[in-house]
Amino acid sequence: MSRSIAVIREEFIEQVGLIAQAELLPRIAGRLMGLLIFDGKEYSFSELAEALQVSRGSISSSVSLLTAMGVIERTAKPGDRQDYFKLSEDPYNTFFQRALRRAEKAHKTIQETRNAVPKDKREIRGRLKEYENFYTALMKALDSTS
Amino acid sequence: MSRSIAVIREEFIEQVGLIAQAELLPRIAGRLMGLLIFDGKEYSFSELAEALQVSRGSISSSVSLLTAMGVIERTAKPGDRQDYFKLSEDPYNTFFQRALRRAEKAHKTIQETRNAVPKDKREIRGRLKEYENFYTALMKALDSTS
C-alpha cells in the first residue's frame, strides 16, 4: 500500500522545514517554502497561516525573510486586499549566495587577522593562510555555480 | 598604535568561535580550533580548559566532536598521562564533506518524495525536480574541490 499523496505532501513539507533548519533558517520558513514548491500555486497570507497552522506573526516574519532572500515573491490578486505569495523565478540561487556570503565573511576575518600579525611571525601567518585558502576554494566552488 | 599580538590572537579565537556557530558547530569547538590554528602547538586536555576558560565537560565534548570530524587529532606525550591535541593533517577538508553530506541528505529527501508522487502529477514532479537540481549542482560544486 503506497502512501496517499496528501501524506507524501505533509511529510515533504515537514522535511523541508528540517532542511531549512540545517541551513540556519527558521523551520516555519522552510515549511512555507515546501508548501509552495509542492502545491505550485499562490497562497494568501491568511491561507498560509491556516495551511501551516501557525500564528500570523510567524507568517509575517517568515514571508519577509523569504522575500528578502528572494525565495518567494509578494503578488496581488485584483479585488483581494490580501497579499499573495508564490515562489520566485529562481528561488534556489539565493542559497548559493547565502553560502557564498558566509564564506566571504569568514575569509575576510581570517585575512584581516593575518594582515594584523607582524610579518616576522611566519608560522602563524602560514597557518592563517592555509585556513584562508580553504575559504578561497569554497568561494570559488560556489561562485562557479551561482 | 597597532593592536598587540595577544589581542589579535584573542580576537581571532573569538571570531573562529562565531564562524563555527555559523557552520552549525558549538562556539567552544570553534574557539578551540582557532586556538590551535593560531598557536600551532599541541595543547593538553587541561591546558585547553585553562586557555579557553571553560569546563572540562565542554572540552571533552568539543574534542570528541572535532576528533570525529577529523579537524583535530589526539596525541600523546611520553611520560604524560594527559591527552594532547593538535590540528590534523588536513583540518579543513572536513568542512567540505560536512556541507556535501547535508546536500546529499536534502537531495535524497527530495528525490524520495518525487519518486513517491504518481507519474501523472507532472507539475509537482517537475517542481520537485527543479528543487532537486539545486542540490545536484551544489553537490557537484562541493565535490569538485574536496
Added chain:
DNA sequence: TATATTGTTCAGTAATAACTGAACAATATG
C-alpha cells in the same frame, strides 16, 4: 592500599532563537 589525576557522562542551568498572540496602524467596506 590510599590518594590524585584524567576524561566522560549526565542532570541541571543558562543562553539563544523561534514562535505566539495581543495591540496597533492602515485600509477597506457596510
Added chain:
DNA sequence: CATATTGTTCAGTTATTACTGAACAATATA
C-alpha cells in the same frame, strides 16, 4: 461613521541547544 480585515511589531513564552560541574570509572603514583 462604525466595523472588519490585513499585516506588522513586540513583549512574553516555549523550545532548543550549549555549557557547567559534580559524580564516576579508569588509571597512575605515593
